[in-house]
Amino acid sequence: MLQAVLGTGQVWLALVAVMFALVGTFYYIRVVKLMYFDEPQDAGRIDARLDVSVLLSANGWRCLCWNPASAAHATVFLRDQGPVSGAAAT
DSSP, X not given: OHHHHHHTTOHHHHHHHHHHHHHHHHHHHHHHHXXXXXXXXXXXXXXXXXHHHXXXXXXXXXXXXXXXXXXXXXHHHHHHXXXXXXXXXX
């Protein structure tokens, strides 16, 4: 991508892209450093309320067990949505 930008003569845009990439890299390396290499400031236990625990459990179950790409779900979805635009008529 940078070669394409440089090929059009927009060196300033390539420099801006590199600067943004460096800022983003610094941010994520800092997060990784804090997670894995720094000592925790508070080693206390994190407790969640019951409603938060139930919602997180339900969301985890949905992500693990409900497959939106399965044939049954796809059939119901397509039937409810009508014909797909741009598809060839059969």
